Amino acid sequence: MPQAQAMSVLPVVLLGCGGVGRHLLRHIVSCRPLHANQGVSIRVVGVADSSSLLVADDVRASGLDDALLNDLCSAKSAGSPLSSLLARGHCQVFNKPEAMGKVIDAATMLGRTTGLVIVDCSATYDTVGVLKDAVNHGCCVVLANKKPLTCAYEDFKKLTSHFRQIRFESTVGAGLPVIASVTRIIASGDPVSRIVGSLSDPRDDLSGMDVARKALILARLLGQQISMENINVESLYPSELGPEVMSTTDFLESGLAKLDETIEERVKAASLRGNVLRYVCVIGSTGCQVGLQEVPKDSALGRLRGSDNVVEIYSRCYESSPLVIQGAGAGNDTTAAGVLADIIDLQDLFQTRA
Amino acid sequence: MPQAQAMSVLPVVLLGCGGVGRHLLRHIVSCRPLHANQGVSIRVVGVADSSSLLVADDVRASGLDDALLNDLCSAKSAGSPLSSLLARGHCQVFNKPEAMGKVIDAATMLGRTTGLVIVDCSATYDTVGVLKDAVNHGCCVVLANKKPLTCAYEDFKKLTSHFRQIRFESTVGAGLPVIASVTRIIASGDPVSRIVGSLSDPRDDLSGMDVARKALILARLLGQQISMENINVESLYPSELGPEVMSTTDFLESGLAKLDETIEERVKAASLRGNVLRYVCVIGSTGCQVGLQEVPKDSALGRLRGSDNVVEIYSRCYESSPLVIQGAGAGNDTTAAGVLADIIDLQDLFQTRA
Structure with a gap:
């Protein structure tokens, strides 16, 4: 410069x-x-x-x-x-x-x-x-x-x-320039209708709470006057495998295998519909959800590999095909x-x- | 807000x-x-x-x-x-x-x-x-x-x-927040090593000059003191099909078919290597090129469909996996x-x- x-x-x-x-x-x-x-x-x-x-x-x-x-x-x-x-x-x-x-x-x-x-x-x-x-x-x-x-x-x-x-x-x-991009879009009068993101680091966040916080920040940025209790969070483990009921050792030794079984069934069912499972947050006009969702195999989310984050932003300008921002979403x-x-x-x- | x-x-x-x-x-x-x-x-x-x-x-x-x-x-x-x-x-x-x-x-x-x-x-x-x-x-x-x-x-x-x-x-x-994102990355002291972009609207820009202008702006933003004549631009048509030699009618009636033939061969050759052809600009430390390039089928560029633009930004923070920005890149x-x-x-x- x-x-x-x-x-x-x-x-x-x-x-x-x-x-x-x-x-x-x-x-x-x-x-x-x-x-x-x-x-x-x-x-x-x-x-x-x-x-x-x-x-x-x-x-x-x-x-x-x-x-x-x-x-x-x-x-x-x-x-x-x-x-x-x-x-x-x-x-x-x-x-x-x-x-x-x-x-x-x-x-x-x-x-x-x-x-x-x-x-x-x-x-x-x-x-x-x-x-x-x-x-x-x-x-x-x-x-x-x-x-x-x-x-x-x-x-x-x-x-x-x-x-x-x-x-x-x-x-x-x-x-990743997610907040900056959403802020720009809002400032230009292009109303954001939906944000779908894969924003988790699965090693740290099997409960989904970290993703839920990110979803809440995005929802509030879009003007939604909501709080954590308004977000529907699907944990990646059922309550009977939670830290209150099962030790980490037991979870790793037996719980995880049980979890894999359930997830595998959902993966297969999604595949029959041409979809894949992703742990995503969805911020729409009707609210904010965090959990496993089926997404089209060939969408930006569906094609996601490795540890990248990806965010799809839908608006008037990015209606049929979203604005997609993808890349490393963690690291000091x-x-x-x-x-x-x-x-x-x-x-x-x-x-x-x- | x-x-x-x-x-x-x-x-x-x-x-x-x-x-x-x-x-x-x-x-x-x-x-x-x-x-x-x-x-x-x-x-x-x-x-x-x-x-x-x-x-x-x-x-x-x-x-x-x-x-x-x-x-x-x-x-x-x-x-x-x-x-x-x-x-x-x-x-x-x-x-x-x-x-x-x-x-x-x-x-x-x-x-x-x-x-x-x-x-x-x-x-x-x-x-x-x-x-x-x-x-x-x-x-x-x-x-x-x-x-x-x-x-x-x-x-x-x-x-x-x-x-x-x-x-x-x-x-x-x-x-698309390309300039804003590159500016942010530069300001954070994260050196951008390479930008690869599919930024063309093929209906308007078979010569590649419009893409070359965008590439030049990105290169100058990265600090390169270069001009249009320093950019190696591969036109999508050979000179014998250019507007100086062939009328638009002739180009559409016979030229285009001839062009398709050449391109088809390159598409096939790329496919044998697991690649696809994309008309891209590449801004690296060694210069700036615009033209048809083979890119991996499963990269953001390779997966590109329809009229979206896509830009991959490589830097220290986005080294193995680039920061990708994708979406509609044209329209009033x-x-x-x-x-x-x-x-x-x-x-x-x-x-x-x-």
Whole structure:
């Protein structure tokens, strides 16, 4: 990209420093020359994990330096606490419960002045309060964490009340441009009638709850005022094989074989109709379902192989043949890349310096 | 989408009032309530066709009203000149050569104050000068017209010099989110190694030149400083069947059959290798080709049916399995929807009023 004249500076506080958070920090550091060339600079002023917050001494003046961010990633990978980085200077550590109060302090200070992006790469419901406070203070929000968008509808409404100030691409299909594409289609006045997606990572999500969260985010994006209890979720295992009734060992030794039997019958029956079974979410005008469905063998969903995600979007412009987005829908690297693209996409809301 | 507090007002001058331009105007009018709800308002201050410009009396104060825009679409569909709308009042008409000067006047007046979006839905090289002037005056640019981006590399560089102020989604794959997705991937520091696309409408483009223009735009987006003459374009017809040597009637009566014979042999040979033939563009690190290529039968490209476009994007995150975007890649409605999404996406650069 050609060189830009002015530089947008984006102060960032990162919540969550697991695999995705650490990849994000490494991407931010390694992309400095690229972003400078695009006229944007990310200033990481604070990083929180589940127990504490590491924050720059003066968040208005400068961020944590890149050497410190690299060391922070190494320390977290090695299981060391954030406080182990205090010796590096120019930073402070606050432990729970003070930590979240300090994030809100930063949001208050920066939200309506330089601006601030709160990036949530955690996997907890605990951040909702801080995020809503941050929105109240004029901050932007970027989420890889699905939970703040899938609890009470009122919370979703609050978090998305300034829709240009929030991005949450990586909550659905990791870095795949699903949310961005649906948002574009809606903005163009092309009404989305249906979204069908294969968005699961079957190793992690036999119960379907993770897919249901993604489906809920898509449904709410389409304007549906629904909650998790309104989604019809078909678990891949019957209740008699569930974790409350059967140990994991028993499930793997005998349960799984029993499960395979039932599924095999459904696979055969579908095949007779020229269909295949896929575990999908369907968001339509009449509601939202998650479960095994028969889909045509030669549709994008039917042809799906391996661990790719696929999303079919139906609208006036994509009526007979849907808009299809397909690719890797999981992984720390890909998810972090989606988060970083979201942060960069907020740049026009930030002050520029010559 | 939740209600926004403030309203961004985007003044727009439209160049080109054919099928795409008229669809765009109709979309703008019909989306007023939706956009108001999203906190954005589009003010069409001028519309130009190939011979003249209809412009609001005072572009700083107000745009052409919606009833006039609807009448303008009807008049243009019926073949009437823009001057037929003068009786409606509050507008003026300027004919060539004065018209483009008046567009630049508006750009000068609005570019660095309220802001202005110049939207090019024409299909001519003639707009390049006006667009470059508009960029100099701080205006934003949205293109459905491929030609300004595919002439001299210096022009591309100039037009994209403020990269956040230009959008050109509809130049590649109509409304499909190809440019937006590639831009996101680049911004996230995930290096794109290869793009393979089936982007042709074979009825219009047996020579491959239209696909070559799209390939050039993608290649330049990836940072390649190349021009049309650097693209290796394989025409679907040999030179002895070209329009200079053979009339269209002769081509349809005898040429086509001869062409089919040659192609059929290649189809058979490919099939023996488990492949199928597709007319694709390939943008890689070593250059850019457009032509018939063998692709695996079970790849996204190989499975392509009907008139859909498909684009495969390979990068670090999408290495073994590409990010695939597929769907209708032509049509006035879809192209105009892409243009409208681009305009809306510029909203953060515009002044808000309470």
